[in-house]
Amino acid sequence: MKWILGVFSLFWKIIVGMLFVFMSLLFFPVLSLLVQRPQWHRAAFKGFVVWSWTFRFLCFYQVKKIQYETLGEGPYVFVSNHASYLDIFIFPSMFPKLPHLFLGKSEILKYPLIRTYFKSFNIPVFRDNRMKAAKSYIQSKRALKNNWSLVIFPEGGIPDWEQPRMDSFKDGAFRMAKDMNVAIVPITFVNNFKLFSDPTDWLGPARPGIAKVIVHPAISKEEVSHLTSLELNDKCFNIINDCLLAENTK
Numbered sequence: 001m002k003w004i005l006g007v008f009s010l011f012w013k014i015i016v017g018m019l020f021v022f023m024s025l026l027f028f029p030v031l032s033l034l035v036q037r038p039q040w041h042r043a044a045f046k047g048f049v050v051w052s053w054t055f056r057f058l059c060f061y062q063v064k065k066i067q068y069e070t071l072g073e074g075p076y077v078f079v080s081n082h083a084s085y086l087d088i089f090i091f092p093s094m095f096p097k098l099p100h101l102f103l104g105k106s107e108i109l110k111y112p113l114i115r116t117y118f119k120s121f122n123i124p125v126f127r128d129n130r131m132k133a134a135k136s137y138i139q140s141k142r143a144l145k146n147n148w149s150l151v152i153f154p155e156g157g158i159p160d161w162e163q164p165r166m167d168s169f170k171d172g173a174f175r176m177a178k179d180m181n182v183a184i185v186p187i188t189f190v191n192n193f194k195l196f197s198d199p200t201d202w203l204g205p206a207r208p209g210i211a212k213v214i215v216h217p218a219i220s221k222e223e224v225s226h227l228t229s230l231e232l233n234d235k236c237f238n239i240i241n242d243c244l245l246a247e248n249t250k
Contacts, residue, residue, distance in 0.1 A: 071185065091151060
């Protein structure tokens with residue numbers, strides 16, 4: 001039975017991969033133009049929202065978003081566990097009225113189509129180059145000043161071990177929030193790792209379904225200013241991790 005499910009999962013990953021390439025090529029002419037100029041980036045963001053909705057529709061992924069409070073205009077620093085590539089694909093359509101950028105590891109620039117979108121619109125993080133890392137940090141602060149929210153996965157990548165166990169959080173997101181005095185919104189992706197596991201895990205779980213996402217109450221600017229970055233790190237990790245474990249043991 002396990003092998004049958006594994007083969008189905010592999011088949012589903014291939015379908016999703018083909019749809020991803022098709023959609024990237026379909027949207028490429030418009031988005032690749034809009035990301036070239038900063039004054040067009042708001043329009044580009046709307047394009048990515050449409051891309052996200054289209055992806056969800058074609059791949060039969062619904063989202064059940066549980067949000068405990070209404071978010072204002074922002075900007076915010078969104079921090080979440082990184083359970084799956086689905087986290088990135090569905091995020092823009094989850095917050096279509098809060099323009100946001102992703103901070104992601106520079107390795108993503110190896111992929112031709114993604115590189116065009118990511119380098120010109122989002123913010124790559126170069127961990128092994130201090131000068132480039134400092135430039136990314138300055139770019140992030142500038143984005144917040146211009147009322148762009150930032151989406152950061154503090155684990156630094158999808159954990160290598162079996163989920164829902166999380167990796168420890170890196171400190172950059174919390175230092176950024178303190179430096180810019182910006183509220184932090186913790187988010188838990190409850191079951192994305194069951195809907196689309198790492199593609200390199202060929203027989204790992206993958207299927208259409210409902211992605212459950214819990215948007216926790218924001219940590220206010222006042223609390224951000226009073227807590228140290230380490231305290232903010234621990235607080236956000238515990239909020240997200242406790243929810244993740246509780247939801248997956250029901």
